[in-house]
Amino acid sequence: QKEVEQDPGPLSVPEGAIVSLNCTYSNSAFQYFMWYRQYSRKGPELLMYTYSSGNKEDGRFTAQVDKSSKYISLFIRDSQPSDSATYLCAMTGSARQLTFGSGTQLTVLP
Amino acid sequence: EPEVTQTPSHQVTQMGQEVILRCVPISNHLYFYWYRQILGQKVEFLVSFYNNEISEKSEIFDDQFSVERPDGSNFTLKIRSTKLEDSAMYFCASSEGLGQWETQYFGPGTRLLVL
Numbered sequence: 001q002k003e004v005e006q007d008p009g010p011l012s013v014p015e016g017a018i019v020s021l022n023c024t025y026s027n028s029a030f031q032y033f034m035w036y037r038q039y040s041r042k043g044p045e046l047l048m049y050t051y052s053s054g055n056k057e058d059g060r061f062t063a064q065v066d067k068s069s070k071y072i073s074l075f076i077r078d079s080q081p082s083d084s085a086t087y088l089c090a091m092t093g094s095a096r097q098l099t100f101g102s103g104t105q106l107t108v109l110p
Numbered sequence: 111e112p113e114v115t116q117t118p119s120h121q122v123t124q125m126g127q128e129v130i131l132r133c134v135p136i137s138n139h140l141y142f143y144w145y146r147q148i149l150g151q152k153v154e155f156l157v158s159f160y161n162n163e164i165s166e167k168s169e170i171f172d173d174q175f176s177v178e179r180p181d182g183s184n185f186t187l188k189i190r191s192t193k194l195e196d197s198a199m200y201f202c203a204s205s206e207g208l209g210q211w212e213t214q215y216f217g218p219g220t221r222l223l224v225l
Contacts, residue, residue: 096165
């Protein structure tokens with residue numbers, strides 16, 4: 001079983017749609033959960049992070065963590081063409097090394 | 111806004127050659143990292159570095175790899191004898207080094223192609 005699984009997509013939505021991106025994981029030791037955005041030919045850029053279970057909202061973005069189900073989500077409301085990118089979930093426990101999902105490629109069509 | 115920079119952006123080398131990838135972390139950061147991403151695959155952790163020594167390393171980071179902080183600003187990854195399978199995007203990252211968890215800021219990457 002892979003440590004972190006993420007649907008690679010690609011995912012294509014119309015502008016204004018709500019986008020849901022998800023990851024599942026198997027390692028119970030993970031307690032910090034992150035979403036990174038990666039534009040083509042650029043490095044990953046941190047969007048949001050959550051510690052343990054719960055929700056966190058930042059503008060149009062909401063991150064959810066359900067540790068009991070080992071499931072994390074990122075919701076994007078009112079999606080914009082500028083949101084088109086690859087979204088990577090990442091997580092870590094007590095160590096600093098990040099374990100990434102494979103990334104979901106999102107295209108928001110004008 | 112401070113950012114992590116990496117040079118070169120692209121490097122092509124012959125199998126068996128040594129390569130050095132360079133990074134300038136954000137100036138007040140104390141923790142440095144290297145990750146790699148083989149085309150079409152996940153971003154994978156290689157190594158973390160703190161206080162002039164390796165803090166953690168993955169199974170990928172074998173004796174062919176080494177890291178160094180040669181001066182107060184640069185952080186380098188050396189691959190001694192490159193293999194075809196070393197072809198990947200290599201990302202450097204840095205973080206403040208003050209807490210148990212903190213944001214890791216990534217550079218734009220160096221695309222390494224081994225022929």
